[in-house]
Structure formats: structure tokens, C-alpha cells
Amino acid sequence: MLKFVFYILALSMANSACSKKSPSEHVKDFHKTEILNTVQSVESSKDSKKDSILPANEKPLLQLFSGFLRLKTDSKPVNVNVVTIYNTHGTVFGNIPLNSIEPSFQGDSAFSIWSYYPDYFIVIFEADSITSDKRYPIRVNNSLKYIEHIEGLTVYENTSEHLQSSFIGTDKANPLRKEPSLSSDLVEESIDYSGLSFELQRIQGDWGFVICNAACEGCPTEVLDFSGWIQILNNGKAIVKIYYAC
Numbered sequence: 385m386l387k388f389v390f391y392i393l394a395l396s397m398a399n400s401a402c403s404k405k406s407p408s409e410h411v412k413d414f415h416k417t418e419i420l421n422t423v424q425s426v427e428s429s430k431d432s433k434k435d436s437i438l439p440a441n442e443k444p445l446l447q448l449f450s451g452f453l454r455l456k457t458d459s460k461p462v463n464v465n466v467v468t469i470y471n472t473h474g475t476v477f478g479n480i481p482l483n484s485i486e487p488s489f490q491g492d493s494a495f496s497i498w499s500y501y502p503d504y505f506i507v508i509f510e511a512d513s514i515t516s517d518k519r520y521p522i523r524v525n526n527s528l529k530y531i532e533h534i535e536g537l538t539v540y541e542n543t544s545e546h547l548q549s550s551f552i553g554t555d556k557a558n559p560l561r562k563e564p565s566l567s568s569d570l571v572e573e574s575i576d577y578s579g580l581s582f583e584l585q586r587i588q589g590d591w592g593f594v595i596c597n598a599a600c601e602g603c604p605t606e607v608l609d610f611s612g613w614i615q616i617l618n619n620g621k622a623i624v625k626i627y628y629a630c
């Protein structure tokens with residue numbers, strides 16, 4: 385199974401590779417897969433990289449959202465068969481049917497969002513928290529859309545919550561430290577972070593205490609207590625890799 389990695393450094397992105405594992409594994413109630421790049425589209429959801437397709441009559445949406453909206457499409461309520469995405473003026477932009485094998489987008493436009501892998505039941509939007517009329521502002525095709533709240537299906541998380549409900553990764557530029565400080569000693573000088581992922585246990589400011597995810601990626605056998613602090617946030621934005629599936 386091909387895996388992809390989503391690397392977030394403020395608004396900058398990079399790619400990485402990891403080992404192969406079964407897509408059927410569940411982690412903290414969600415399928416977890418590594419993501420290719422910031423903008424996922426119908427065309428790029430398999431193994432290619434494409435930018436968001438922006439309609440000519442729409443201006444780029446520059447706002448930063450406060451968190452993420454997950455659709456728990458692998459455990460949807462039995463009475464819900466479709467998720468509708470609305471334009472700002474209330475018309476229907478498109479639908480995501482939930483009664484088929486995969487939650488694939490249906491509509492007349494391109495569909496580019498934060499993380500879209502219907503074959504892994506992964507549909508995640510950049511989003512703001514719920515409004516007074518029970519809707520979530522979301523980013524689609526780099527423009528503002530809305531999804532109505534559906535109990536048991538739509539799950540909003542701020543950035544810290546999103547990191548804690550996923551697995552995270554890092555590299556030698558942001559190594560594991562003994563204390564939550566850039567001046568702290570490293571846990572180990574010669575760690576190869578390329579094939580590792582971590583569980584986030586707690587957050588202190590911009591730092592997170594993590595433990596190695598032995599069940600998913602394995603851990604270095606020469607480091608017995610493979611845990612410590614890494615910087616996970618900068619100005620409220622994640623600066624670590626986010627993994628959504630083993």
C-alpha cells in the first residue's frame with residue numbers, strides 16, 4: 385500500500401516516505417493516512433500532485449482557519465446518507481454520498497481540500513468552529529463553503545486537538561528534546577526520524593510531549609525510553625508532520 389505524508393511548516397509543505405501497513409487499522413476513532421500535500425483534489429487523491437483549481441470568478445481565500453473538520457465517514461449514523469456542501473449564498477456546491485463503497489465527491493466543480501482520500505475514508509477540511517446556525521465554515525477549492533453539523537459525523541478539532549487525535553512525525557531540524565526548550569539537550573544525537581511517528585501525550589505552550597508509536601512504525605531498539613519534547617506549534621500553526629493512517 386502506497387503511503388503519503390503531510391508536512392506542515394506554517395504554510396510550507398514538503399514530502400516524506402514511510403513503511404507500508406494495513407489501511408484497515410484504526411487509531412483514536414479515525415483512519416489515519418499520510419497526506420501528499422496541503423490541497424487534495426479528486427484528480428490528485430491517488431498518486432499525483434496538483435494545485436487547487438480556483439474558478440476564474442473567485443478570489444483566493446487567504447484567511448487562516450482555526451482548526452479542522454473531519455467527516456467520520458467510516459462510522460456514519462445509519463440515518464445519514466449524504467453530506468451536502470453549500471456555497472456562501474446557500475446554493476448547493478456538491479455532495480458526498482455515504483451509502484457507497486467510498487465517500488467520493490459528486491459535483492460540477494473540482495474538489496480540492498486539506499485531505500481527501502475516499503479510499504481510506506479520509507475527508508478532512510480546514511475549518512472554523514460551528515456557527516450559531518449549526519454550520520461549519522470550510523475551505524474548498526481555496527474558497528469559502530459550508531457544511532451543516534451532523535451529529536456523529538462532523539467532528540471539529542482545533543489545531544491542538546487535531547494533533548492529539550492523529551499521529552505526528554518530525555525530523556532532525558526539530559529533534560526530540562529532554563525538556564520543552566530549544567536549549568534543552570537532545571534525547572539522542574543520532575536518531576533517524578524518517579520512519580518514525582509519535583503519539584502526542586500532552587501540550588505545554590508550543591511544545592508537545594510525545595512517545596514513539598511502536599505499534600505503527602516501530603521504534604529504535606537502542607533507545608529504551610523513546611519519548612520527549614518536540615516543538616509542535618508556531619504562532620498557533622502546526623510545524624510537524626501529521627499522519628492519518630498506518
